[in-house]
Amino acid sequence: MAEDQFKTGAEDTFISHLVELRNRILKAAAAVLLVFFGLMPWAGKIYDMLAIPMMAALPTGSKMIATGVITPFLIPVKVTLLLAFLIALPWVLYQAWAFVAPGLYAHEKRLVAPLVISSSILFVIGVAFCYFFVFGVIFKFINEFAPKSITVAPDIESYFGFVMTMFIAFGMTFEVPVIVIVLVRIGLVTVDKLKEMRPYVIVAAFIIAAVVTPPDIMSQMLLAMPLWLLFEAGLLVAPLFVRATQAPEEVEET
Template sequence: MTDSGQETFIAHLIELRDRLLRAVAAVLVVFVCLMPWAGQIYDLLALPMMQSLPQGTRMIATGVVTPFFVPVKVTLMVAFVCALPVVLYQTWAFIAPGLYAHEKRLAIPLVLATTVLFLLGMAFCYFFVFKMVFGFINEFAPKSITPAPDIEQYLSFVMTLFLAFGLTFEVPVAVVLLAKFGIVNQAKLKEARPYVIVGAFVIAAVVTPPDVISQFMLAVPMCLLYELGIICARFVARPTPEEAVEPGSEVTRS
């Protein structure tokens, strides 16, 4: 590596470090500002479960420091979501100089769509899925027991579902990217529809609790979002060689 190349590499590393520090600083600033309300933030996260429990029942903490660390983890997660625009901007500012003009035009809508869809997936999970899943579980539970969920296990459970539904809502982005880069066309996407439906229910059975309601509430949106991706792919897909050469456009050799 030449001296100029080494200097350029070091400059990129320094810029990457600065961008990471700014992103982390943004998350920490929001986190510190939210810490006085860590307990209320956790209560808000636990609200779907508390509404489904019998009157007067509360969640429990089996660890000594669990009542402190679990709300802190939830607050840190909320701080990251609140600071996400700054994190994405720092990421964009680092990679933008190395992109071509057409790649920059694609990157901005892609980042925005990815962020919005992931947050929509989390919101769908919180407002609709949790209510139905927790209600079903507590209705199914024997009347001889008193449910008392552990807050650490509850956090692990909801984080798993948040991640599952957030990634599920990214299906249209994945389909559009596959079409944009010519990996698949609309015909292949439509042909794969039966396999996608089966795969959606298999994935839902693996990542969701063992109840039919939550599995359907993950698999059905995944299938619908795949259809949305097919519709969007129509506007960005590369034409196939057969489509690119229109009938009558070939030049006859003399």
């Protein structure tokens, strides 16, 4: 009888967690959709803003082209949806935090909350760095390198795919300090060991940059150098973060 009651209680708990997860996901999705529908009347202008770095590099009077029938409608909608997600990101993260927080100890809350907030901020900074600085350098180089006999008229769908790839690459690059902190905090590797691996990290940074970015040295440097510097920043912050998030028993052992 006791065993049946235990199983029933466990099932009820599991179902309640699923219901809570569903409610949190619905609330997060509702916020994204609410912002999305609010921005839809300006979808064309939002895409124009995304295209500013490319348009600034093209000759005066040049325009992008659309080869698909519904592409002029579909691509601005995708851009608007991504912008809506970024705007609603604090609320989305809050829903995720509200779901996991009740099951965490105090020292675990001190670990998770700063990581979630800092990783989100760093990702947005990486995207902004790419948009405001890197794109200007890359597009100017590409268009100056192009033969004068070629009329450069980028397709908006190809441009969107390229921009999203670069945004993800730079956004993830700016997550390096968080990755370093997590690796050190869970004890998978020490700061001293990471310092010994520094030469390999630098080489890996340039290899990743060569694969992700266009084949010019400037854009590769613009990705590889932040990747290396952010790795160094992670080495500086990791010991401080570990001390600040220790459990009581870990403090006693120390």
